[in-house]
Amino acid sequence: MAPQLDGFFKQVDNDAGHYIERLRKAVAIPSISAEPARRPDVVRMGEFLADELKALGASVELRPLGDQPGHPGLELPPVVLARYGNDKNKRTILVYGHYDVQPAEKSDGWATEPFDLTVDDKGRMFGRGATDDKGPVLGWLNAIEAHQKAGLDFPVNLLMCFEGMEEYGSEGLDDLIVAEAKKYFADAEAVCISDNYWLGTEKPCLTYGLRGCNYYSIEVSGPGADLHSGVFGGTAQEPMTDLTRLLGSLVDTNGKIQIPGIMEQVSPVTPEEESLYDNISFTMNDIHESLGSKTTIFDDKKSTLMARWRFPSLSIHGIEGAFSAPGAKTVIPAKVIGKFSVRTVPNMGIEKTNQAVFKYIEEQFAKLGSKNTMKVYEQHSGKWWVASPKHWNFSAAAKAVERVWGTQPDFTREGGSIPVTLTFEQATGKNVLLLPMGSSTDGAHSINEKLDKRNYVEGIKLLGAYLHYVAEEPKV
Ligand SMILES: NCC(=O)N[C@@H](Cc1c[nH]cn1)C(=O)O
Numbered sequence: 190m191a192p193q194l195d196g197f198f199k200q201v202d203n204d205a206g207h208y209i210e211r212l213r214k215a216v217a218i219p220s221i222s223a224e225p226a227r228r229p230d231v232v233r234m235g236e237f238l239a240d241e242l243k244a245l246g247a248s249v250e251l252r253p254l255g256d257q258p259g260h261p262g263l264e265l266p267p268v269v270l271a272r273y274g275n276d277k278n279k280r281t282i283l284v285y286g287h288y289d290v291q292p293a294e295k296s297d298g299w300a301t302e303p304f305d306l307t308v309d310d311k312g313r314m315f316g317r318g319a320t321d322d323k324g325p326v327l328g329w330l331n332a333i334e335a336h337q338k339a340g341l342d343f344p345v346n347l348l349m350c351f352e353g354m355e356e357y358g359s360e361g362l363d364d365l366i367v368a369e370a371k372k373y374f375a376d377a378e379a380v381c382i383s384d385n386y387w388l389g390t391e392k393p394c395l396t397y398g399l400r401g402c403n404y405y406s407i408e409v410s411g412p413g414a415d416l417h418s419g420v421f422g423g424t425a426q427e428p429m430t431d432l433t434r435l436l437g438s439l440v441d442t443n444g445k446i447q448i449p450g451i452m453e454q455v456s457p458v459t460p461e462e463e464s465l466y467d468n469i470s471f472t473m474n475d476i477h478e479s480l481g482s483k484t485t486i487f488d489d490k491k492s493t494l495m496a497r498w499r500f501p502s503l504s505i506h507g508i509e510g511a512f513s514a515p516g517a518k519t520v521i522p523a524k525v526i527g528k529f530s531v532r533t534v535p536n537m538g539i540e541k542t543n544q545a546v547f548k549y550i551e552e553q554f555a556k557l558g559s560k561n562t563m564k565v566y567e568q569h570s571g572k573w574w575v576a577s578p579k580h581w582n583f584s585a586a587a588k589a590v591e592r593v594w595g596t597q598p599d600f601t602r603e604g605g606s607i608p609v610t611l612t613f614e615q616a617t618g619k620n621v622l623l624l625p626m627g628s629s630t631d632g633a634h635s636i637n638e639k640l641d642k643r644n645y646v647e648g649i650k651l652l653g654a655y656l657h658y659v660a661e662e663p664k665v
């Protein structure tokens with residue numbers, strides 16, 4: 190089966206160094222979507238991808254998305270749309286990825302410069318975006334190039350959609366997907382996204398579910414300017430005191446969400462689902478290793494996987510305007526903005542969750558009896574997604590995993606969010622598969638994010654092999 194794969198794999202092994210250099214160039218572009226000042230870098234990253242794709246012979250368009258909502262004059266980065274191959278006798282697969290990254294500063298605690306790809310003696314490639322999601326996005330380009338160099342026919346027509354705002358809730362992309370579903374994406378017979386991770390470090394997986402994410406801000410203001418705590422402490426009501434009390438009321442130490450109306454929306458666990466967790470190759474050691482400590486809420490595998498996949502969680506992310514530098518500054522901040530998010534699951538609704546959150550926080554603030562002003566609002570939201578893995582798209586990927594990794598994949602859900610997954614499914618009406626490249630210890634969004642060289646190189650083979658097995662799936 191898939192007889193061309195040996196030649197393709199050989200070429201990938203041969204060009205591994207070149208692929209690492211391509212990743213080095215991509216990581217060097219600090220394409221941080223959350224920081225408006227970095228927007229030119231995000232755009233530069235989109236252009237870099239477009240140029241690489243054009244050099245490979247793909248037809249490429251940079252689609253503008255207009256201004257970022259709430260930021261007049263700040264243009265959203267373009268969506269890179271590309272097509273490689275247009276053969277009516279071949280299947281057409283649509284792949285999606287993102288070229289933006291989370292913020293990163295060396296001073297956050299990185300051991301190396303975050304935008305300088307650094308490969309250590311264990312083959313770990315450290316750099317912001319290495320695993321999320323520049324490595325996997327380049328994986329598709331590398332797979333095309335390896336076919337060309339090895340003189341092999343590319344097995345499918347490949348449609349590509351790479352965006353630059355995923356880490357900020359994929360602003361603007363939903364509308365484009367809906368508008369292009371019957372145009373640019375019309376030929377797509379299935380969708381594949383490589384933007385998540387294995388559960389551990391050894392066993393590959395295919396993923397059929399994601400949590401959604403509702404992201405909120407609570408703004409508390411009072412004084413006209415920052416104050417001296419010696420002069421004003423004890424005389425002025427302090428925004429930071431109110432905000433920390435509000436944030437402290439949202440969730441307890443064991444992750445129990447305190448907001449009424451959230452857990453009530455969660456679909457009950459079925460007996461069929463109960464048995465799913467036993468067969469998943471995952472141990473508490475895996476999570477302790479990726480967490481870098483043993484501070485898990487639960488001590489058993491099933492509760493831990495359920496907490497990650499099928500129950501909501503609430504995380505507090507930070508406070509804008511608060512003193513956060515080292516040292517001891519005796520300031521009373523005049524205005525502070527607390528940031529938190531709720532990961533959502535079936536059958537939670539975005540609006541229903543918003544209403545529960547707003548009501549609770551307004552009630553808690555009223556109880557404080559503060560003269561300060563409080564505002565709570567949603568920054569962005571993305572929907573949860575759960576699909577059936579019983580589709581040829583998943584069967585082809587499972588064959589590719591067996592061929593590349595010599596083992597059958599686990600079928601998993603994921604705690605993170607890729608907001609447009611459901612949009613792709615609903616707008617195109619096609620099956621969506623999540624095919625991860627990286628592993629659980631990659632530290633996406635964290636300091637010292639990395640992608641193992643082994644996962645990158647074998648991951649390029651995996652993406653290519655998947656396309657070969659897709660091509661062998663009979664058309665019905
Ligand atoms: N690799 C996917 C990922 O990291 N997604 C982000 C997307 C996001 C941002 N805000 C809401 N969703 C995630 O945090 O899950």
Ligand SMILES: [Zn+2]
Nearest residue numbers: 287321322384
């Ligand atoms: Zn990602």
Ligand SMILES: [Zn+2]
Nearest residue numbers: 321356633634
């Ligand atoms: Zn991410």
